[in-house]
Amino acid sequence: MRQVYGWLLLTPAAILLIAFTHYPTVATLWHSFFSQGTAMRPAAYVGLENYLYMLDDEIFWKVVRNNALYAAGTIPASIAIALLMAVWVNGKLPLRGLARMAYFTPTILPMIAVANIWLFFYTPEIGLLDQFMRLFGLPSHNWLGDPDTVLWCIVVLAIWKEAGFFMIFFLAALQSLPPELEEAGRLEGAGRWYYFRRVTFPLLMPTTLFVLINATINSFKLVDQLFILTKGGPDNASSLLLYYIYEVAFSFLDEAYAATLTVALLATLAIIAIGQFFIMDKRIHYR
Amino acid sequence: MHAIELDGVTKRWDATMAVDDVSFAVEAGSFVVLLGPSGCGKSTTLRMIAGLEEVTAGRVRINGGDMTDEPPARRNLSMVFQSYALFPHLNVRENIIFGLKVRRVESGERDARLRRVAELVGLDELLDRRPAQLSGGQRQRVALARAIIAENPICLMDEPLSNLDAKLRHAMRVEIRELQQRLGMTVIYVTHDQTEAMSMADRIILLRDGRIEQDGAPDELYSLPASTFVASLIGAPPMNLIDVADGADGAVIEGVGHVVTGGAGAGRRLGIRPEHIEISAGDGLPAALIASDYLGADTIVTARAGKQDVLVRVPGHRKVNNGETVRLSWPRESAHMFDAATGRRIGYADPPAAAIQSGPGADE
Incomplete structure (x- = not known):
């Protein structure tokens, strides 16, 4: 009887998890070994053929490279800015509440709305950025139309959107540090930077790890802005892995290949997350 | 030149006056x-000496120099915090030498000092542990070690023993006092525990509502309390404070005919320490014994005279038969008189002339 109760209590959560997480994962893996079926020709088992195709796919490698640059651009910058903002608004400061709110605002805006705001910034000639450049006599530039700048435009937007969110975690962690520690540091003559480097930052490491993992996942997951700003263009210069998967699945209607790409994405994320935990865990002090 | 000198130091937060014109x-x-x-x-006073709190008015001088506006690190003092304020991610060694590293003391000197201090406080075996792996007493020692390794002549302590259990507290009390004397440190020690104050201090500064109530050696506070406030804070159990009324031949306790002291009674309070009262069969204040609290070496007996309770310390074990009637007596020089309205000391009750003149910290 006790076992029945146990299973009954587990069932609601289990149904949700299996239906929306485990089954889709397994189904995706399964589909990636089959060809794309049509009305005339049902899907057939093709082994690793989809994967071999993926390795030969130039666009795949391009979006992987884009995604790596995007991650490298957004993750450290957004974490550093978040930490800086948190330290800043944790101190004594006039209108502190307003400053905290201002930093947090980008987080509560929907990504689609954010992208529309930034679309105006980046628009050639009439956009805010170009108007600003004109003040210094610089020529107009099609920021989103230039393959050399488009990815960085997306990166800046993502940093702006995410830093405020991560700031909240750092702010909470900073406020949980006992104030006597700082006083003890001041008595010993530790300067602000020295104290930050030797005490505050190490004590924030658990939060930093948490934020780092979230930032990493987001750098693969957050692609909404592409729909508004660039649609991955020009010439896939701003396309990211997840956006490419969406295109393959719903524009090119090649679900089997999309499943293959998804497996690649999941594997990448799993390896990164495991790596972060194992490497960082040894160097972190948990209270 | 004094090690520390406070001159009219005041701390105000908006409407609240935390420290009001304190000088010592x-x-x-x-x-x-x-x-x-x-x-x-x-604590606010201590933090102002440390420089962790800004002074609203007045001056703080350390070793003769005006330090009122100097940052904490420039004041050449160490501090032990109530919560110890150890850095949880650093081991004992790193915690102790934190300040030396900040001040770039060269490593040979640093190690030598660390060895000396660790031995002094008995931490040599524990240098690689983290604070979380230590007991309360050991953490306390780390905090002490961090304070003395700087070799500052002044050490401030903010209720450093309040997180320890009673037995350990006693041991640490002895240890801190011994350390202070061996190193010749100037220590300012904040506590709310009168036992700690009495047993450790060369001098007690008793504060009330941000003002100095009395400033003197422990035995001065004990034998010549400046007010009922001091009398009720020093001593365990504290001094009995008995309301007296006018009687025909002197002050009496209301409802009891016995004259407890000469002179007028109304508007005055009589103070007698429990250890100065004797239970006798012969002459004295009639009272009924109502309770006893056995402490081992002695017993605290509660006697009721009129409507007021009087505590009496009796050596050994004393059983009380409820309602047992006795007489209480005390030497004349053990009775203190206070103004009932202001609480200030008036003098000994009917004192021998010599006591008034020779008594230190003359009475008002």
Whole structure:
């Protein structure tokens, strides 16, 4: 009887998890070994053929490279800015509440709305950025139309959107540090930077790890802005892995290949997350 | 030149006056306790000396130099915090030498000092542990070691023993006092525990509502309390404070005919320490014994005279038969008189002339 109760209590959560997480994962893996079926020709088992195709796919490698640059651009910058903002608004400061709110605002805006705001910034000639450049006599530039700048435009937007969110975690962690520690540091003559480097930052490491993992996942997951700003263009210069998967699945209607790409994405994320935990865990002090 | 000198130091937060015009000077090498109930401003005073709190008015001088506006690190003092304030991610060694590293003391000197201090406080075996792996007493020692390794002549302590259990507290009390004397440190020690103050201090500064209520050696506070407030704070159990009324031949306790002291009664309070009262069969204040509290070496007996309870310390074990009628007597010089309205000391009750003149910290 006790076992029945146990299973009954587990069932609601289990149904949700299996239906929306485990089954889709397994189904995706399964589909990636089959060809794309049509009305005339049902899907057939093709082994690793989809994967071999993926390795030969130039666009795949391009979006992987884009995604790596995007991650490298957004993750450290957004974490550093978040930490800086948190330290800043944790101190004594006039209108502190307003400053905290201002930093947090980008987080509560929907990504689609954010992208529309930034679309105006980046628009050639009439956009805010170009108007600003004109003040210094610089020529107009099609920021989103230039393959050399488009990815960085997306990166800046993502940093702006995410830093405020991560700031909240750092702010909470900073406020949980006992104030006597700082006083003890001041008595010993530790300067602000020295104290930050030797005490505050190490004590924030658990939060930093948490934020780092979230930032990493987001750098693969957050692609909404592409729909508004660039649609991955020009010439896939701003396309990211997840956006490419969406295109393959719903524009090119090649679900089997999309499943293959998804497996690649999941594997990448799993390896990164495991790596972060194992490497960082040894160097972190948990209270 | 004094090690520390406070001159009219005041701290105000908006409407609240935390410390109000406090002045005192501390001799180098002495152990001074700031004593008082919570909220009396003792910790704030200490933090102003440390420079962790800004001074609203007045001056703080350390070793003769005006330090009122100097940052904490420039004041050449160490501090032990109530919560110890150890860095949880650093091991004992790193915690102790944190300040030396900040000040770039070269490593040979650093190691030598670390060895000396660790041995002094008995931490040599534990240098690689983290604070979380230590007991309360060991953490306390780390905090002490961090304070003394700087070799500053002044050490401030903010209720350093309040997180320890009673037995350990006693041991640490002895240890801190011994350390202070061996190193010749000037210590300002904040506590609300009168036992700590009495047993450790060269001098007690008793604060009340941000003002100094009395400033003197422990035995002065014990034998010549400046007010009922001091009388009720010093001693365990504290001094009996008995309301007296006018009687035909002198002051009496209302409802009891016996004259307890000469002179008028109304508007005065009689103070007698429980250890100075004797239970006798012969002459004295008639009272009924109502309770006893056996402490081992002695017993605290509660006697009721009129409507007032009087505590009496009796050596050994004393059983009380409820309602047992006895007489209480005390030497004349053990009775203190206070003004009932202001609480200030008036003098000994009917004192021998010699006591008034020779008594230190003359009465009002």
